[in-house]
Amino acid sequence: MTSPILLDLVGYFLSSNIVDKYAIKLRKECRARQLMAISKIRPWLSAVQTNTTSPQPHLWVSMPEGVNAFDFARQAAKENVLVVASDSFNMSKREPLQAVRICLMGVENRALLDKGLDIILRLLGQGAVPAIVMP
8 A cells, every 4th residue: 555645745746747847857868868879879870769859768779790789788898888788678589680778868977978888989999880770
């Protein structure tokens, strides 16, 4: 059973528009982080991701030719950057696309995101990589 105090608190947040104001603030922050990430890692993103106008808290980063997404995620984790390999989302018996999902809202601030994106860029190396389209 939910506490009456908690119900009153939630009711207050909803009636005073605190929740709406916070949601607007989060969407703006998400969009700012998305634009930052797109500007840094555009060659590894699909056109669908780079052309959207709605805030997206995750981006899929294509792996360079011959790079395994799981190995990339493991290497990134060694540098305290957590990404999720596409294998984790594979629901079929087909070979998963080699990509990693990055969470743009998973760090405290944009400075930390920027640092993480720099590490991802360094791990990806230089050169254009064909983008993939993830559903």
